[in-house]
Amino acid sequence: MSVVTEERRLLLERLNDVIEHLLNIYKNIPDPDxxxxxxxxxxxxxxxxxxxxxxxxxxxxxxxxxxxxxPLKGKLSDLNQAGVDAMKSYSVGAVMERLETSQRTIQDNILNPKIVLIPYxxxxxDYTSEEHLEIVIDHITQHLRDVVKVCHS
Structure with a gap:
């Protein structure tokens, strides 16, 4: 049984902030295309x-x-494209709702002390909860930076 660290709690807060920022950007995005x-x-x-x-x-x-x-199975590039293709028919709002739903699931579960290693x-x-949270935060932040850059250039 693992102990939920203060680091994990802080990383969840950071993830919440990053998701909130991402959603705010997309709520006001001038051109999603x-x-x-x-x-x-x-x-x-x-x-x-x-x-x-x-x-x-x-x-x-x-x-x-x-x-x-x-966990997902396959080549990273194939998985990335399959994920995008699977949501082609969804509106930006519908994709945002799916993101919010998955974020709520993460919030509800990530602090569970039973979670020691998470498959990717x-x-x-497998990654520790803290490693996984850091990777997700960095991944979202990197893409968000690129989106903001093109939307405001």
């Missing part, structure tokens, strides 16, 4: 982040309920 990367629009970036957030949420929820998680993807090592 603006190209951020060579093949991805701002909406695609949101879909990508939501896809991974849903995976994180599923894994921590499963671990909390003593269910063996089923098949073939990758």
């Amino acid at each position: 603006i190209m951020v990367y060579e093949v991805w629009t701002a909406k695609d970036v949101l879909s990508h982040l939501t896809f991974w957030h849903e995976s994180f949420a599923r894994n921590v929820s499963d671990l909390s309920m003593d269910i063996k998680p089923t 993807k098949k073939g990758s090592r």
